[in-house]
Amino acid sequence: MTYTDTPDPRRAAGRPAPSRPGRARTGGLRRRESTAAAAFLSIPVLVFLAFVVLPIGLMAYYSFTDYDVLTPPSWIGFGNYTKLLHDPFFRIALKNTVIYTLMYVPLGIAVSLGTALLLNRRVRAAKYFRVLFYVPVVSSTVATASIWYWMLNPQRGLINIMLGWFGINGPAWLYDSNWAMPAIVLMSVWAGFGTNMVIYLAGLQNIPPELTEAARTEGANGWQVFRHVTLPCLAKTTLLVTTLQIIGAFQVFDQAYVLTQGGPGNSTVTLVYYIYDRGFGALQMGYASAISVVLFLVILVVALVNAGLVKRTGDR
Amino acid sequence: MSALTTSPTTSAPGAPGTPKTAAAAAPHPKRRKPLRRRVGGLLWWAAAVLVSISTVLPLLWTLSTSLKPAGEIISDGFRLLPRTFTWGNYSNVFHTVPMLSYARNSLLIASAGVLSNLFFGSLAGYTLAKLHLRGKRILFSAYVGSMMIPSTATMVPLFLIMKQFPLVGGNDLAGKGGGGFIDTYWAVILPGAVGAFAVFFMKQAFESLPGDLADAARIDGAGEFRIFFRIYLPLARASLAVLGILTFQAGWNSFMWPLIVLSSPSMMTIQVGLAGFVTNYATDYGPLMAGTVVASLPVLIVFLFAQRWIVEGLATSGGK
Numbered sequence: 015m016t017y018t019d020t021p022d023p024r025r026a027a028g029r030p031a032p033s034r035p036g037r038a039r040t041g042g043l044r045r046r047e048s049t050a051a052a053a054f055l056s057i058p059v060l061v062f063l064a065f066v067v068l069p070i071g072l073m074a075y076y077s078f079t080d081y082d083v084l085t086p087p088s089w090i091g092f093g094n095y096t097k098l099l100h101d102p103f104f105r106i107a108l109k110n111t112v113i114y115t116l117m118y119v120p121l122g123i124a125v126s127l128g129t130a131l132l133l134n135r136r137v138r139a140a141k142y143f144r145v146l147f148y149v150p151v152v153s154s155t156v157a158t159a160s161i162w163y164w165m166l167n168p169q170r171g172l173i174n175i176m177l178g179w180f181g182i183n184g185p186a187w188l189y190d191s192n193w194a195m196p197a198i199v200l201m202s203v204w205a206g207f208g209t210n211m212v213i214y215l216a217g218l219q220n221i222p223p224e225l226t227e228a229a230r231t232e233g234a235n236g237w238q239v240f241r242h243v244t245l246p247c248l249a250k251t252t253l254l255v256t257t258l259q260i261i262g263a264f265q266v267f268d269q270a271y272v273l274t275q276g277g278p279g280n281s282t283v284t285l286v287y288y289i290y291d292r293g294f295g296a297l298q299m300g301y302a303s304a305i306s307v308v309l310f311l312v313i314l315v316v317a318l319v320n321a322g323l324v325k326r327t328g329d330r
Numbered sequence: 331m332s333a334l335t336t337s338p339t340t341s342a343p344g345a346p347g348t349p350k351t352a353a354a355a356a357p358h359p360k361r362r363k364p365l366r367r368r369v370g371g372l373l374w375w376a377a378a379v380l381v382s383i384s385t386v387l388p389l390l391w392t393l394s395t396s397l398k399p400a401g402e403i404i405s406d407g408f409r410l411l412p413r414t415f416t417w418g419n420y421s422n423v424f425h426t427v428p429m430l431s432y433a434r435n436s437l438l439i440a441s442a443g444v445l446s447n448l449f450f451g452s453l454a455g456y457t458l459a460k461l462h463l464r465g466k467r468i469l470f471s472a473y474v475g476s477m478m479i480p481s482t483a484t485m486v487p488l489f490l491i492m493k494q495f496p497l498v499g500g501n502d503l504a505g506k507g508g509g510g511f512i513d514t515y516w517a518v519i520l521p522g523a524v525g526a527f528a529v530f531f532m533k534q535a536f537e538s539l540p541g542d543l544a545d546a547a548r549i550d551g552a553g554e555f556r557i558f559f560r561i562y563l564p565l566a567r568a569s570l571a572v573l574g575i576l577t578f579q580a581g582w583n584s585f586m587w588p589l590i591v592l593s594s595p596s597m598m599t600i601q602v603g604l605a606g607f608v609t610n611y612a613t614d615y616g617p618l619m620a621g622t623v624v625a626s627l628p629v630l631i632v633f634l635f636a637q638r639w640i641v642e643g644l645a646t647s648g649g650k
Binding site: 054058065140 | 375382386392485488521548582585590602621
């Protein structure tokens with residue numbers, strides 16, 4: 015960290031007496047403050063540079079190399095990227111990740127907004143329900159996966175027992191390549207909706223009550239108030255939540271690793287799972303880096319587009 | 331009477347005044363709630379209870395399974411209250427895998443993360459909020475921007491940085507020759523030692539404190555670190571508690587990174603151990619659920635005690 019003391023323009027212009035003891039002391043204090051600030055930031059900034067900035071640069075570099083950790087990396091230009099284009103497993107992983115995202119994001123938003131609307135009442139019980147709704151967020155993804163592994167058991171799991179009450183013969187879930195991914199989506203929504211519910215609740219509480227009251231006195235029904243007052247007021251929150259959801263969805267790994275190990279029939283191999291498999295299973299660090307770059311760029315584009323949208327809605 | 335006392339639960343948002351204060355101010359004639367509103371209230375309760383069941387029942391069922399003997403899990407798996415209670419699954423899981431030493435490792439890693447994030451996160455957050463320094467806005471934007479970076483995308487290069495860290499774990503200055511930080515707790519602790527979220531969160535907290543406390547202390551000749559440590563840090567207690575709990579949860583629950591950088595069985599964290607149990611003893615539901623309970627209990631207990639602050643702290647930082 016380098017630091018230079020800025021001469022305060024106000025001081026320079028307004029008071030042509032820098033030699034006055036009081037002034038000089040203020041300047042000294044300022045300088046001392048800046049020195050302390052630089053010292054305070056040194057370790058956090060070092061950590062940031064070493065473990066956040068440097069990996070991004072290295073990721074780009076390794077993606078152009080062939081590197082198995084044991085022998086030094088060798089430069090192969092766009093070799094990894096051309097390989098990606100023809101890699102059927104990469105295509106499967108990308109497809110599975112997109113399918114997961116397309117199921118998880120809308121469902122997750124519907125559930126978190128729905129539960130937030132439910133709890134947005136000036137009622138004491140709402141606070142207790144909020145805790146109960148939030149509880150799944152607290153447990154780890156591994157514990158959640160383990161719980162759902164049991165719940166999704168085809169014969170004795172809670173879900174198929176309950177489906178049986180309604181005469182439905184539940185699928186084999188994690189053992190069925192058509193149902194494994196929906197099962198993981200269901201589990202992830204259950205595990206994660208609490209966070210977004212809380213964000214939505216904060217957004218709902220920022221809507222001035224006069225707005226909804228005015229709409230009601232003009233004869234709008236519940237749905238119309240929601241559609242034309244509540245939802246537009248939540249536009250910014252929704253964009254934030256959507257961004258977080260998409261970023262999270264593209265990185266799905268834990269559940270797929272614990273529950274299905276990518277199976278059955280590769281139906282739950284996700285992008286991050288494939289990065290893990292190539293990098294730490296096959297020791298193809300260069301190739302894994304190239305997949306990482308793709309993942310990084312996809313998420314970057316999503317984040318930037320959404321940031322742009324947030325700005326536009328903010329300007330309106 | 332019933333119409334008045336039950337009204338807090340059945341009133342819609344925006345219902346005029348709270349009935350209690352209205353009744354206290356002027357005893358006005360009893361009004362029956364319109365039927366529609368009462369039905370609405372009933373539906374609200376039904377929906378809220380239903381969602382609560384769906385979030386809590388799986389956890390209760392896990393607990394119940396963990397306390398049942400193997401035979402009962404198969405024959406009477408749905409029963410929530412075990413016919414015969416047994417601790418057998420717990421002793422089983424502790425004997426098959428060293429769950430307790432996994433828990434101790436996780437506790438160590440999570441606690442180190444908490445201490446480091448509280449201290450350095452506060453230090454950086456305080457500096458960015460309160461001290462004069464050129465370029466601090468840019469630094470803050472970099473921190474906020476970095477929260478959008480997918481951590482999974484950089485795990486391969488981060489692993490290589492850890493492996494080739496100079497002068498540690500048998501490495502020379504060029505980072506060759508040894509394993510670096512791999513298979514040590516440093517590999518887990520260091521990358522998350524000063525999280526962007528901690529800096530962001532503490533900056534928000536310090537910004538809400540007045541600046542003239544520092545000015546007064548400076549006139550009295552107090553050093554900058556003393557001002558931070560003795561004056562401002564104690565004032566941010568509430569935020570520190572929230573950040574501490576969230577960091578602990580994240581550390582205790584983290585899975586993928588420890589899975590990658592820790593290899594020897596004695597170093598395993600509880601989540602990695604539990605995941606191994608799922609894959610290796612997949613049909614042993616009793617011990618599996620016992621392990622799940624052990625792996626979730628600490629964070630659940632912390633959460634139940636501190637839920638109000640956690641949920642509200644999350645709402646304020648997430649909503650901004």
